[in-house]
Amino acid sequence: DQQVKQNSPSLSVQEGRISILNCDYTNSMFDYFLWYKKYPAEGPTFLISISSIKDKNEDGRFTVFLNKSAKHLSLHIVPSQPGDSAVYFCAASYTGTASKLTFGTGTRLQVTL
Amino acid sequence: DSGVTQTPKHLITATGQRVTLRCSPRSGDLSVYWYQQSLDQGLQFLIQYYNGEERAKGNILERFSAQQFPDLHSELNLSSLELGDSALYFCASSVVGSSTEAFFGQGTRLTVV
Numbered sequence: 001d002q003q004v005k006q007n008s009p010s011l012s013v014q015e016g017r018i019s020i021l022n023c024d025y026t027n028s029m030f031d032y033f034l035w036y037k038k039y040p041a042e043g044p045t046f047l048i049s050i051s052s053i054k055d056k057n058e059d060g061r062f063t064v065f066l067n068k069s070a071k072h073l074s075l076h077i078v079p080s081q082p083g084d085s086a087v088y089f090c091a092a093s094y095t096g097t098a099s100k101l102t103f104g105t106g107t108r109l110q111v112t113l
Numbered sequence: 114d115s116g117v118t119q120t121p122k123h124l125i126t127a128t129g130q131r132v133t134l135r136c137s138p139r140s141g142d143l144s145v146y147w148y149q150q151s152l153d154q155g156l157q158f159l160i161q162y163y164n165g166e167e168r169a170k171g172n173i174l175e176r177f178s179a180q181q182f183p184d185l186h187s188e189l190n191l192s193s194l195e196l197g198d199s200a201l202y203f204c205a206s207s208v209v210g211s212s213t214e215a216f217f218g219q220g221t222r223l224t225v226v
Contacts, residue, residue, distance in 0.1 A: 043203055089155065103157075
């Protein structure tokens with residue numbers, strides 16, 4: 001049972017444009033959501049997070065939006081840069097469960113020149 | 114550099130063998146998590162330790178075990194290895210056991226031949 005889903009395995013965006021990565025979840029108990037970026041041969045790197053009490057969190061070029069009613073979150077990268085090319089994982093957890101993260105399968109973002 | 118150190122980076126071993134993967138968490142982090150990433154899959158949670166005690170268990174096989182030592186480093190033991198155990202094994206650490214971002218090591222790539 002895939003509780004966190006990233007339905008787009010890949011995405012290609014031109015440099016300077018907006019990248020939108022999507023994530024859906026099924027477990028309504030999730031109350032904390034994170035995005036990780038992963039380069040080849042490296043571990044995932046924390047990017048940005050959002051608590052379920054918010055619907056938006058912004059950090060520089062990265063903004064995460066949370067729609068609890070739709071059980072959907074998205075990561076916006078504006079403007080996209082070639083260095084953003086990586087695999088992006090959505091993850092979720094909920095308090096009271098020792099905070100283990102449930103990951104999606106990832107979306108490979110390619111930012112082209 | 115996330116501050117989480119995993120050794121070895123690569124490991125090649127034969128079926129039926131036993132290996133030990135080691136993880137040193139970031140200084141001050143009490144929680145250690147182990148994740149498995151098989152080819153083209155998301156990260157699957159295996160097990161979490163918090164200050165030396167097992168805190169949560171995921172889909173960890175009975176052939177796998179882990180422990181966290183008094184100095185907070187952790188080891189993941191994989192025994193009776195099968196071809197399907199070939200994967201990237203990531204360790205992550207976080208400050209406390211509640212919802213928060215976890216910081217990942219670079220992973221150990223295990224190849225079972």
